Amino acid sequence: MSYQIAIDGPAGAGKSTIAKLVSKELGFVYVDTGAMYRAMALNCLNNGIDKNDEESVVALCEKTDVSIKYIDGEQAVFLNGENVNGLIRTPEVGNVASSISVYGKVREKLVSLQQSLAVSENVVMGGRDIGSVVLPNADLKIYLDADVNVRAKRRFDELVQKGEAPSFDTILEEMKERDYRDTHRDNSPLVRVPDAVYVDSSYMTIEEVKDAISEEFRKLGK
Ligand code: DC
Numbered sequence: 001m002s003y004q005i006a007i008d009g010p011a012g013a014g015k016s017t018i019a020k021l022v023s024k025e026l027g028f029v030y031v032d033t034g035a036m037y038r039a040m041a042l043n044c045l046n047n048g049i050d051k052n053d054e055e056s057v058v059a060l061c062e063k064t065d066v067s068i069k070y071i072d073g074e075q076a077v078f079l080n081g082e083n084v085n086g087l088i089r090t091p092e093v094g095n096v097a098s099s100i101s102v103y104g105k106v107r108e109k110l111v112s113l114q115q116s117l118a119v120s121e122n123v124v125m126g127g128r129d130i131g132s133v134v135l136p137n138a139d140l141k142i143y144l145d146a147d148v149n150v151r152a153k154r155r156f157d158e159l160v161q162k163g164e165a166p167s168f169d170t171i172l173e174e175m176k177e178r179d180y181r182d183t184h185r186d187n188s189p190l191v192r193v194p195d196a197v198y199v200d201s202s203y204m205t206i207e208e209v210k211d212a213i214s215e216e217f218r219k220l221g222k
Pocket of ligand 1: 037
């Protein structure tokens with residue numbers, strides 16, 4: 001019997017950072033599902049496929065192999081056998097991932113990969129539809145939120161740290177667009193399920209958020 005913690009929330013709420021820390025503390029495997037959509041998005045970009053052309057995106061997706069391996073405890077995403085972890089963290093790939101994740105056939109393929117990973121391992125899984133669709137019986141569901149201005153500022157700081165010179169207003173606009181698309185799509189939109197614990201990380205430190213979530217799990221007495 002394995003344990004499952006689902007962490008859903010909008011882009012930039014800190015899901016990956018927090019889920020990594022919580023999984024380390026509890027000795028669980030961390031599964032970042034956004035990385036799988038990002039790998040599919042990279043695949044479309046590499047093949048010159050228009051993200052709005054559903055038929056072509058789905059056709060490419062069907063002949064694409066996405067898999068996950070753990071290297072020194074860190075998740076690595078493989079696209080047709082190539083480790084693409086270093087290539088998927090750009091705003092462009094994130095935006096294309098958000099666009100192609102509206103297609104049911106793309107989701108079907110990645111959801112079954114996600115569910116298979118949670119069968120035999122204790123997992124902390126982060127995404128948009130984990131508590132609602134992927135792991136509806138998860139032991140603990142968290143909805144991790146933050147004010148959109150705070151989330152845009154975090155993205156902005158991240159890019160500045162990488163030596164880039166981003167425009168805050170562009171990042172904010174893109175984030176709002178992404179929020180809208182992720183919450184309004186027909187297939188498995190981002191929703192706050194009624195049984196999720198709501199955590200607003202806007203004015204919390206990473207450590208505080210990690211402790212709050214670990215504590216919620218311990219409270220279950222599992
Ligand atoms: O969490 P992220 O920014 O890496 O996710 C990139 C995009 O992938 C996100 O905007 C929507 C999509 N996604 C999804 O539809 N379902 C998930 N479980 C995870 C991500």
